[in-house]
Amino acid sequence: MTHALIIGGGIAGPVSAMALHKAGIGATVYEAYPAPADDVGAFLVLFHNGLEALRTIDAHRPVLDASFPADRVEMLDAQGHGRERPVSGSGTGDGRPVLGPRTLRRSALYRALREEAERRGVAVEFGKRLVAADVGPDGRVTARFADGSSARGDVLLGADGVRSLTRTLIDPEAPAPRHTGQITVCGFSPLVPAEAAPAPGVYRMIRGSRAFLGCTRAPDGAVWWFANTPGGELAPERLAAGTPEQRAGWRDHVAGLFADDASPAEAVVRATGDRIVAFNAYDLAHTPVWSRGPMVVLGDAAHTAAPNAAQGASLAIEDGVVLARCLRDLPLPGEAFAAFERLRRARVEALVDRSARLNARVVPGAGRHADRPGPGAAGGPEAESGDPADRFLHYRIDWDAPVSAAG
Numbered sequence: 001m002t003h004a005l006i007i008g009g010g011i012a013g014p015v016s017a018m019a020l021h022k023a024g025i026g027a028t029v030y031e032a033y034p035a036p037a038d039d040v041g042a043f044l045v046l047f048h049n050g051l052e053a054l055r056t057i058d059a060h061r062p063v064l065d066a067s068f069p070a071d072r073v074e075m076l077d078a079q080g081h082g083r084e085r086p087v088s089g090s091g092t093g094d095g096r097p098v099l100g101p102r103t104l105r106r107s108a109l110y111r112a113l114r115e116e117a118e119r120r121g122v123a124v125e126f127g128k129r130l131v132a133a134d135v136g137p138d139g140r141v142t143a144r145f146a147d148g149s150s151a152r153g154d155v156l157l158g159a160d161g162v163r164s165l166t167r168t169l170i171d172p173e174a175p176a177p178r179h180t181g182q183i184t185v186c187g188f189s190p191l192v193p194a195e196a197a198p199a200p201g202v203y204r205m206i207r208g209s210r211a212f213l214g215c216t217r218a219p220d221g222a223v224w225w226f227a228n229t230p231g232g233e234l235a236p237e238r239l240a241a242g243t244p245e246q247r248a249g250w251r252d253h254v255a256g257l258f259a260d261d262a263s264p265a266e267a268v269v270r271a272t273g274d275r276i277v278a279f280n281a282y283d284l285a286h287t288p289v290w291s292r293g294p295m296v297v298l299g300d301a302a303h304t305a306a307p308n309a310a311q312g313a314s315l316a317i318e319d320g321v322v323l324a325r326c327l328r329d330l331p332l333p334g335e336a337f338a339a340f341e342r343l344r345r346a347r348v349e350a351l352v353d354r355s356a357r358l359n360a361r362v363v364p365g366a367g368r369h370a371d372r373p374g375p376g377a378a379g380g381p382e383a384e385s386g387d388p389a390d391r392f393l394h395y396r397i398d399w400d401a402p403v404s405a406a407g
């Protein structure tokens with residue numbers, strides 16, 4: 001194994017490239033967008049598990065530098081009553097300082113990971129939209145791009161996100177992601193009144209009667225908030241930044257969802273100017289086929305969690321590191337990908353399921369995945385706890401442990 005073609009310069013792409021580099025395997029990242037995307041709106045929370053996965057390849061520092069912490073969480077009900085407690089993971093059990101949770105813009109995370117990958121010698125090519133891939137008689141793979149160019153490698157890693165083409169190149173019957181019946185709206189405001197703003201270092205989570213709001217305070221004092229709201233799938237022109245009128249419309253709509261409550265949620269939203277963006281929330285519970293020949297999917301391309309558990313980016317990071325370990329120790333792609341699936345599938349599908357349960361609080365019935373077995377129903381005890389302090393956060397990757405084909 002000497003060279004990997006990595007499709008997608010988001011999160012799983014640059015992380016898998018860095019992890020392969022650490023394993024002595026070359027990689028080039030091909031990103032469809034012509035220039036680094038400046039995603040003005042979305043922000044992310046990275047929990048301990050994602051940051052610990054980055055630490056295994058010594059890539060956590062740029063992400064820490066680009067983000068800010070919150071080490072306490074305050075859960076409020078629709079009446080504004082609740083309690084504060086430390087965010088889970090304050091005891092990691094291994095005596096090391098806890099790295100998360102950290103909040104940062106998605107574009108800042110993309111940039112930090114990409115720049116760190118480039119600093120390590122990984123080539124990232126922009127304007128390279130994968131349109132096809134074929135496998136030669138020698139087992140090597142050729143990626144074909146929309147601009148007419150192509151590239152050959154030993155393996156092709158599809159880190160191309162929720163709308164992955166790689167997924168359908170591997171399996172034309174692959175299921176499509178499902179809209180969860182939820183719209184996630186993000187806003188930023190320096191003008192939230194003091195009595196409505198969370199204290200520094202606190203993540204305030206408000207379970208309203210009709211929607212869910214989470215907010216925290218950035219170091220400059222601005223409040224960053226997201227609201228998970230019920231709503232059907234939006235056309236592209238209504239997403240992302242939109243027009244000023246659309247942004248004002250989102251503010252009024254979201255504020256209205258909290259208007260009957262006595263919590264600070266409505267005040268937080270009303271204090272927001274035009275820095276407000278909306279996103280469709282999708283999930284993909286089960287991709288039956290993750291690999292074929294020298295091609296494999298990882299990150300959102302393989303499993304997409306609704307945003308409710310705030311774990312998609314962390315899972316994408318974990319995938320990138322684990323896949324590199326598999327390719328390091330098992331030079332035959334088929335064996336490496338089988339081991340990757342063995343090590344990852346149960347965990348990622350459990351997390352997608354958990355996110356679906358949390359989503360079901362916002363959209364009654366949305367937690368059900370009719371197409372797959374398992375609980376997936378609204379309102380189990382785990383969902384009710386709303387507690388990120390669960391087994392998922394304590395996942396650790398042992399970089400040095402050898403991966404075997406047999407399991």
Ligand SMILES: Cc1cc2nc3c(=O)[nH]c(=O)nc-3n(C[C@H](O)[C@H](O)[C@H](O)COP(=O)(O)OP(=O)(O)OC[C@H]3O[C@@H](n4cnc5c(N)ncnc54)[C@H](O)[C@@H]3O)c2cc1C
Nearest residue numbers: 008010011012032044045130160161299300310311312313
């Ligand atoms: C509103 C919202 C809030 C979220 N909040 C959180 C959170 O708080 N915490 C968290 O952990 N996760 C969160 N997530 C989920 C997280 O954003 C994703 O799980 C994560 O970005 C997945 O990383 P990825 O690398 O697999 O895919 P992506 O980040 O989507 O990257 C895929 C890349 O592939 C590129 N690409 C696509 N097609 C092609 C092609 N044909 N050729 C070349 N390149 C291509 C894309 O342009 C993109 O750059 C949230 C998601 C949403 C929508």
